[in-house]
Amino acid sequence: MFDDDEDLIGDDGDDTDLLTAEEKAKVSVKDASFSDPQVMYAFYQRLFPWRQLFQWLNHSPIPSNDFMHREFAFTLQNEAYLRYQSFPTFETLRKEVLRLNPSRFEIGPVYSANPRDRKALRKAVFKPINKELVFDIDLTDYDDVRTCCDKANICEKCWQFITVAIKIMDVALREDLGFKHIMWVYSGRRGAHAWVCDKKARQMDDGKRKAVAAYLEVIRGGAQGGKRVHLRRPLHPHLTRSMDVLKDSFTTDVLINQDPWREPEKSARLLHLISDKTITEALREKWNSEPSRSSVKKWADIDEVAKSGISRHLNVQQLRENKQDIVFEYLYPRLDVEVSKHLNHLLKSPFVVHPGTGRVCVPIDATRPEDFDPLSVPTVTQLLAEIDATTGEEKMADYEKTSLKPYVDFFKRFVAALVKDETTAVKREREKEEAARAAAAGPGMAAEMEF
Amino acid sequence: MYKRDTAAATRRRVNQAGRRHFDGGKFQPVDYPHRLNFYTTPPTEEVTLDEFEQWAIQRLKVLTEIESALFRNKTPDELKSILNDLLKRHLPLDANSSRSESLTAQRRTDHYSHFILRLAFARSDELRKRFSKAETILFRHRLMTDDGLEREGFIASLGLDWERLSDDERSELESELKAASGGKKNLEPTYYKIDWEKVPELVERRMVFLKRGMAYVPASLQTAVVVGEFTNHLDRALELTARALPRLDEDERLIPILNHLSHGFTAPEFTSDPNGTHLPGTAITAASIDSLLQHFPACMLHLHTTLRRNKHLKHFGRLQYTLFLKGIGLSVEEALIFWRSSFSATPEDKFNKEYRYNIRHAYGLEGNRRDYKPHSCQQILLEHAPGNGEAHGCPYRHFGPDNLRAFLQTQMGVTDSSVLQGVKNDNEARKYHLGCNRVFEWKHREELKREKESGKGTVKETIIHPNEYFLRSWELAHPDEVQEAAKKMEGMEMKDEVMM
Ligand SMILES: [Zn+2]
Numbered sequence: 001m002f003d004d005d006e007d008l009i010g011d012d013g014d015d016t017d018l019l020t021a022e023e024k025a026k027v028s029v030k031d032a033s034f035s036d037p038q039v040m041y042a043f044y045q046r047l048f049p050w051r052q053l054f055q056w057l058n059h060s061p062i063p064s065n066d067f068m069h070r071e072f073a074f075t076l077q078n079e080a081y082l083r084y085q086s087f088p089t090f091e092t093l094r095k096e097v098l099r100l101n102p103s104r105f106e107i108g109p110v111y112s113a114n115p116r117d118r119k120a121l122r123k124a125v126f127k128p129i130n131k132e133l134v135f136d137i138d139l140t141d142y143d144d145v146r147t148c149c150d151k152a153n154i155c156e157k158c159w160q161f162i163t164v165a166i167k168i169m170d171v172a173l174r175e176d177l178g179f180k181h182i183m184w185v186y187s188g189r190r191g192a193h194a195w196v197c198d199k200k201a202r203q204m205d206d207g208k209r210k211a212v213a214a215y216l217e218v219i220r221g222g223a224q225g226g227k228r229v230h231l232r233r234p235l236h237p238h239l240t241r242s243m244d245v246l247k248d249s250f251t252t253d254v255l256i257n258q259d260p261w262r263e264p265e266k267s268a269r270l271l272h273l274i275s276d277k278t279i280t281e282a283l284r285e286k287w288n289s290e291p292s293r294s295s296v297k298k299w300a301d302i303d304e305v306a307k308s309g310i311s312r313h314l315n316v317q318q319l320r321e322n323k324q325d326i327v328f329e330y331l332y333p334r335l336d337v338e339v340s341k342h343l344n345h346l347l348k349s350p351f352v353v354h355p356g357t358g359r360v361c362v363p364i365d366a367t368r369p370e371d372f373d374p375l376s377v378p379t380v381t382q383l384l385a386e387i388d389a390t391t392g393e394e395k396m397a398d399y400e401k402t403s404l405k406p407y408v409d410f411f412k413r414f415v416a417a418l419v420k421d422e423t424t425a426v427k428r429e430r431e432k433e434e435a436a437r438a439a440a441a442g443p444g445m446a447a448e449m450e451f
Numbered sequence: 452m453y454k455r456d457t458a459a460a461t462r463r464r465v466n467q468a469g470r471r472h473f474d475g476g477k478f479q480p481v482d483y484p485h486r487l488n489f490y491t492t493p494p495t496e497e498v499t500l501d502e503f504e505q506w507a508i509q510r511l512k513v514l515t516e517i518e519s520a521l522f523r524n525k526t527p528d529e530l531k532s533i534l535n536d537l538l539k540r541h542l543p544l545d546a547n548s549s550r551s552e553s554l555t556a557q558r559r560t561d562h563y564s565h566f567i568l569r570l571a572f573a574r575s576d577e578l579r580k581r582f583s584k585a586e587t588i589l590f591r592h593r594l595m596t597d598d599g600l601e602r603e604g605f606i607a608s609l610g611l612d613w614e615r616l617s618d619d620e621r622s623e624l625e626s627e628l629k630a631a632s633g634g635k636k637n638l639e640p641t642y643y644k645i646d647w648e649k650v651p652e653l654v655e656r657r658m659v660f661l662k663r664g665m666a667y668v669p670a671s672l673q674t675a676v677v678v679g680e681f682t683n684h685l686d687r688a689l690e691l692t693a694r695a696l697p698r699l700d701e702d703e704r705l706i707p708i709l710n711h712l713s714h715g716f717t718a719p720e721f722t723s724d725p726n727g728t729h730l731p732g733t734a735i736t737a738a739s740i741d742s743l744l745q746h747f748p749a750c751m752l753h754l755h756t757t758l759r760r761n762k763h764l765k766h767f768g769r770l771q772y773t774l775f776l777k778g779i780g781l782s783v784e785e786a787l788i789f790w791r792s793s794f795s796a797t798p799e800d801k802f803n804k805e806y807r808y809n810i811r812h813a814y815g816l817e818g819n820r821r822d823y824k825p826h827s828c829q830q831i832l833l834e835h836a837p838g839n840g841e842a843h844g845c846p847y848r849h850f851g852p853d854n855l856r857a858f859l860q861t862q863m864g865v866t867d868s869s870v871l872q873g874v875k876n877d878n879e880a881r882k883y884h885l886g887c888n889r890v891f892e893w894k895h896r897e898e899l900k901r902e903k904e905s906g907k908g909t910v911k912e913t914i915i916h917p918n919e920y921f922l923r924s925w926e927l928a929h930p931d932e933v934q935e936a937a938k939k940m941e942g943m944e945m946k947d948e949v950m951m
Contacts, residue, residue, distance in 0.1 A: 176661035176662065176663075177647065177664055178647070178661075178663045178665070179664075200648070200664075204648070208651050210651075210655065211652065214654075214656070215654050215655060215657055215661075232633050232634075232657070234629070234630045234634045235630060236657040236660075237627045237631060237660055237661075238657065238661070240630065
């Protein structure tokens with residue numbers, strides 16, 4: 001299953017390679033310094049929360065295999081990519097990062113042995129054994145709906161797709177699947193990652209990851225094809241609950257802000273998704289006479305035409321389902337499920353700097369996702385300037401002098417809760433084991449067989 | 452085929468070391484409170500070699516029939532009645548309520564035979580898969596036919612952490628449970644709560660309601676879960692057994708028995724006559740093959756015409772066709788003549804260097820000297836789909852619908868449009884060999900009618916082997932020769948008692 005040669009790097013779509021040369025030039029004129037190696041070095045040295053990152057991955061204060069056998073992968077300034085790096089402590093990790101000064105780095109799975117020894121080991125001995133369950137949502141996957149921006153650009157309007165996605169996913173992961181330690185992280189440009197860190201989630205095999213991904217996935221296939229939403233009716237409770245969230249923001253976030261059907265070519269997609277051909281014909285005629293009718297009006301037209309009685313065999317139930325499917329297609333989270341399905345997929349670390357924007361990949365508070373503004377996330381140059389601007393506060397850690405502080409504090413609280421749960425669980429397990437051992441040591445126990 | 456070794460049938464004790472032949476679990480005396488068994492505990496009591504062999508063979512008969520029924524696309528109802536009958540004869544298991552005196556003996560036989568076959572079938576990945584599949588079907592059949600209360604007791608004994616939903620919780624969650632069921636009008640009477648990780652396939656398909664990490668599984672889906680758990684457990688255990696096999700210091704008397712057993716579990720196979728002649732009164736030569744094409748199934752006709760057209764066949768096609776011709780009685784000498792003359796565009800030295808060896812190899816005269824058997828439909832269907840320039844495989848499976856139709860019309864001479872439509876339907880149902888049988892029946896409709904009227908015909912099962920197709924076709928065309936040969940056979944005694 002696991003293949004050395006397979007390069008499952010975190011393709012969160014945020015790569016600078018996706019920018020045209022022109023855009024790259026624009027970026028570098030606007031903010032020349034954040035790609036400067038000196039700037040990155042200062043960031044890793046003074047601001048990156050190494051200790052918290054270690055505690056997050058290690059789940060206890062003393063370094064364990066959870067950290068020591070964890071794969072890190074570095075993308076160097078010259079774009080070289082180093083996989084299978086691992087470290088005994090966070091100090092050694094920090095030191096190596098300062099030495100290599102990578103433009104960013106990714107986190108992979110914990111292996112059954114130290115990744116650095118993998119060449120000396122047989123495949124059966126060296127395999128990934130656990131990793132957080134991760135999700136990746138990126139606005140490029142919404143390009144057929146998004147009219148406000150394209151490519152690498154985002155604005156407040158299209159960010160709403162991510163906000164809605166976080167709301168829907170977070171509640172499903174908690175209420176349905178029972179996970180507690182879920183951290184959402186801004187990917188630095190136009191998306192978000194989720195890290196589900198519960199022990200149960202980390203231990204899931206690929207089959208279970210695939211099951212969760214499929215449970216949450218609704219939109220399949222590309223924008224060019226036929227229907228992308230195929231749902232059994234009545235809707236599964238997860239989908240009914242999701243629909244309640246979607247309904248609330250569909251008018252504002254899709255119809256008004258994106259106005260996706262204003263162009264006649266675009267409204268063809270809408271007509272395509274309605275099964276009753278009499279209704280679609282009537283709508284087509286109506287919209288032909290007023291080509292740039294707004295999406296809000298076009299959406300309302302559907303009900304109006306249906307009520308007019310033009311379709312003699314109108315199936316009300318079917319029409320309602322069509323409309324629900326449309327809402328799902330336009331607003332339900334679009335997941336890159338491949339990222340979630342595989343234990344050995346790598347994902348960009350929280351708190352690294354996005355090389356294209358200079359913004360730090362900070363956590364998002366999923367209890368208030370609508371308060372998160374990606375455009376006000378601090379950039380690395382801004383943070384370094386903030387340190388310099390603070391004087392006379394020698395006792396403070398550097399990050400405390402900057403607008404990174406609330407994000408690091410949030411991360412600290414998240415890690416503390418995770419470590420606390422983990423320690424209790426470990427203690428409970430140990431007690432159980434001891435009890436079992438005591439019971440087994442009783443007299444009359446037959447010799448165990450070899451196999 | 453397994454032939455009984457009479458020397459081994461003498462009653463001998465398998466010594467204490469015999470225990471070590473079973474994998475996993477702890478030593479403990481086994482009693483059998485339930486009719487069904489998850490086979491988690493290996494048997495430990497002594498058995499005689501005779502019993503060891505006899506029980507295994509009984510179970511093997513059942514598993515072989517299951518495989519064959521699957522391959523013949525029996526409906527679930529047909530499979531059920533086949534199994535009811537088979538199990539009654541070979542591997543009966545009565546319910547506790549029957550108060551039968553042989554309960555323990557039956558359960559013991561079931562328990563031992565399962566573990567013996569596990570040893571025999573752990574050795575290769577393919578055998579493990581097939582064993583696991585057949586055992587799963589057997590288990591499901593028994594679970595479904597188990598008495599309701601006894602089944603509940605058995606499932607409870609598995610310790611799968613099922614928690615029965617209280618009536619209060621059930622009515623409280625009524626609308627969610629109904630929605631998750633896909634809109635059934637009424638709630639099922641019984642629901643269970645179980646960690647969702649135990650039922651990932653139900654989660655994946657959103658077939659159950661989830662709440663805080665628990666899946667709410669209706670009793671009707673519980674069977675599927677228990678069966679899934681059975682398969683998971685068996686697959687893991689087979690892996691462990693396979694890893695332990697090289698370390699097994701088996702009682703040396705068991706090795707030949709285990710080998711025989713695993714050979715007995717082969718795909719339906721065409722057994723060719725070791726003496727060489729298969730068609731009474733007709734010798735098959737390189738020169739006579741073109742005159743026999745009307746008896747060829749589509750796959751072989753396609754290989755033959757491709758060979759004639761290209762004066763060449765790629766590796767898998769060559770192998771499939773060589774073995775088929777071997778199966779109809781072409782000797783290795785004639786085969787070499789046939790292939791040499793067919794590869795007429797190939798220079799002599801190239802042929803000798805690249806192809807002669809392969810042909811002799813297929814006849815067991817080179818390399819490991821294995822006597823390769825002609826491929827069955829199952830093997831042909833399982834082989835990789837033919838790529839560019841390749842002609843092996845099954846036309847019913849590997850041709851596109853238009854190509855297949857044209858091939859049947861022009862090459863196989865099928866003119867009846869209802870037959871063509873029937874084949875198309877079979878294909879859509881992925882029952883490729885049924886399409887082939889349909890064509891066979893249509894092509895031989897006159898002979899089959901005659902045979903039926905004369906009362907000589909025996910009811911034949913669906914054809915599942917190209918050589919069976921050929922032989923049956925030839926026999927239908929030559930009833931007199933067949934009768935003649937049958938007369939000769941009478942009076943001849945079978946030397947060996949054939950067990951299966
Ligand atoms: Zn935008």
